[in-house]
Amino acid sequence: MRKKIMTILIAVAFTCSVLFLMTSCAKKQIAGEEGITAPAAPAAPATPSAKPGIEEKVSDADADRRAREAAKAAAQAKLKKEIQTFESGNIYFDYDRSELKPKAQDVLTKKANWLKKNGRYSVRIEGHCDERGTNEYNLALGERRANAAKKFLQALGISGNRLTTRSYGEEKPAAYGHDESAWSKNRRDEFKLIK
Amino acid sequence: MMNSRSSSTSKTWKVINLICWTGFLLIIQVILPKQGFGKIYIDINAPSIQKINIAIPDFKNFSANKEHPELSAAMPKVISNDLDLSGFFTTMDKEAFLDEDGPFLTAQNIRFKNWSVIGADLLLKCGYTCIGRSVEVEMRLYDVFRGRLIIGRRVLGKIETYRSLMHRIGNEIIMALTGHQGIFLTRLAFVGTSTGNKEIYICDYDGHNVKQITSDRSIAMFPRWSPLGDKILYNSYKDGGPMLYLKEFSRGGVKRISGRKGLNIGACWASDGKKLALTLSYRGNPDIYSVDLEGKIIEQFTNHWGIDVSPSYSPDGTKIAFVSDRSGLPQIYIRDLNLKREERLTFEGKYNTSPAWSKMNRIAFSQMSGNRVDISTINPDGSNLRRLTEDQGKNEDPCWSPDGRYIVFSSNRAGGYHLYIMNANGQNQRRITFSKGEQTSPSWSSY
Structure with a gap:
């Protein structure tokens, strides 16, 4: 009798864990696809393909499932928006400088907070310069700008393992033009999330 | 009768003689002209x-x-x-x-x-x-x-x-x-944008015979001819960051020389063609190193918290000119590789970069003041500073011909950036590239 209870318990535990693993895997995949490779694509409906095996075992009503899916979709939409906000939030520098201005520090503080809540994400910080000066020097300057942001995020408790830097110098301007209004938009750090 | 016969034979002889001499002189002139004049x-x-x-x-x-x-x-x-x-x-x-x-x-x-x-x-x-x-x-x-x-x-x-x-x-x-060797058979390498991406191209010194030699569809930069003209070093983002690659014309292949974290940029060949000066930042700060063709570090040349980039060897290989912002803004410095001493070379102007050291022992560089960028030359001891371009757009990337008598550079005086050649004294400035897109960052081959 005791043995029978034990096997049932083990079976139940096993089913639960399988259930858990499958759903969490599916979630991860979706978030990865939407958030990183195609952030502009509309939110895809939760894939039903992962369901059939589970459905047989789940005795809950359809309504329950729909509620769960809705919650999941909402969470994903929120995450997508957060990722967009994170990646579109550049920081800007003065000419030939790599010191962080107060506004840049605010932006970075927000980014650090988000990174603390979303531990699965790493960041590539890309340093850029305006077109003035020589490419070689600007590559070094761009690297410095990326490193300045990296150090600041590290100081706020983000592990250096999650932060990589890359300098593009003056090679990838955000704004084309040969005046201060374009230059000021180009002296920047961009942030790319990597999972 | 006899007389007339002998005079006619002597005439024939004279003609033959003349023909022989003319022929001989012709041969002399055609084959041995240098000794002749x-x-x-x-x-x-x-x-x-x-x-x-x-x-x-x-x-x-x-x-x-x-x-x-x-x-x-x-x-x-x-x-x-x-x-x-x-x-x-x-x-x-x-x-x-x-x-x-x-x-x-x-x-x-x-x-x-x-x-x-x-x-x-x-x-x-x-x-x-x-x-x-x-x-x-x-x-x-x-x-x-x-x-x-x-x-x-x-x-x-x-x-x-x-x-x-x-x-x-x-x-x-x-x-x-x-009495000096001409440069008309030398070639140039440069960065061109005619495909929409920055790729490396080569052409004759006069801008003709343009050939694209990379198709990385990434960002290619800083081509550098080897002293023997059989290889070109260049930077590309094709594997992520700006890494250093070597293209060998005989083998046709491309080899990655340095793919360290951060910058691996602005290589300058030592005259022996076996090592290079290179800016690396894998330790966090851009410094100049001596590296062999396998990418192995031989020696660290500069070690300073500032940015150190753009090395250029002196003709005898005992010094390098380079750019550093250790004084606050980028200026050109010279490091004596034997004495391990560094001295600032440029004091005029706030922004001096891109040093190129010629066979004739002059240093060309790019000087920015306000909205102007011009090419100047200076002696390695800081004397005889001369501005070579003036009121003709922005002028960057100077590179010397192998004899040190000409400079190729990029200028946007005609709109986009194209390559120009001028004499070492700034005279005779001529545009040489007319391809689609822009042409920048020239490197001049040896003879």
Whole structure:
């Protein structure tokens, strides 16, 4: 009798864990696809393909499932928006400088907070310069700008393992033009999330 | 009877003798012209050069069926352009020519007065014979005033590569008149954007024969010819960050030399072709290192918290010029590699970069002040600073010819950035690239 209870318990535990693993895997995949490779694509409906095996075992009503899916979709939409906000939030520098201005520090503080809540994400910080000066020097300057942001995020408790830097110098301007209004938009750090 | 016979034989002998002598002289002139004429027409080391007027009439077509008549004007155009770019010559306008010369190239066929009256100092007479896919060019350069031949040459080549044949003749002319090697067969590498991406291209020194040598569809930068001209180093983002690659022309392959974290940029070959100076930042800060062709670090040259980039070796290899912002803004410094001492070279202007050290021991660099970017040169001891470009757009990326007498650079004076050549003293600035897109970051090959 005791043995029978034990096997049932083990079976139940096993089913639960399988259930858990499958759903969490599916979630991860979706978030990865939407958030990183195609952030502009509309939110895809939760894939039903992962369901059939589970459905047989789940005795809950359809309504329950729909509620769960809705919650999941909402969470994903929120995450997508957060990722967009994170990646579109550049920081800007003065000419030939790599010191962080107060506004840049605010932006970075927000980014650090988000990174603390979303531990699965790493960041590539890309340093850029305006077109003035020589490419070689600007590559070094761009690297410095990326490193300045990296150090600041590290100081706020983000592990250096999650932060990589890359300098593009003056090679990838955000704004084309040969005046201060374009230059000021180009002296920047961009942030790319990597999972 | 006897008398008349002997006089006629002596006449025949005289004619034979004359023919032999003419033939002999011809051979001497064609084969051994250098010994024949020792006069140096152009002192290329003089601070300012009085340009020589040279007349180059269209080449005579000696081909049996007058094949390829287009070469008659196309070939002199190449030499004219060479001589013009050299800065030693004024190539005269064909419209002024009174050409009433005979059908051949010999002095007897030339009315030198017709050339001197229009002001020609030198006359280049050439003819060509096409045989199948080959062309043989006979060239004779005359001193118009003296009515004498300076050099004569016969060169043979393929019709399709007639430009390089003309560059060879151009080099012969420079050698004969200056006693120095010409640069007309050298080549350039540069970054071009005609595909929409930055790729590396090579071309002849005069901007012709452009060939794309990378197709990475990434960002390619900073091509650098090896001292022997058989390899090119360049940077590319194709594997992520700016890494250093080596393209070998003989093998056709591309090898990654340095793919360290951060920057691996701005390589400068040591003259032995076995090592390079390179900016690396894998330790967090950009410093200059000596690296071998496997990418292994031999020595760290600079070690400073500031940005150190853009190394350029002195001709004897004992020093490097480089850019550092240790004083607050980028300036050029010189490091003595033996004494391990660094000294600042530039003090005028707030932003001085891109040093290039010439065989003639001058350092060219790019100087930014306000909205202007100009190329200047300076002696390694800081003396004799001269600005070479002025009020002609932005002028960047100076690179010396192998003889240290010319500078190729990029300028946006005509809108986008294109390549230009000028003399070491800034005279004779000429645009040489006309491809789609922009052309920047030139590197000049050796001879």
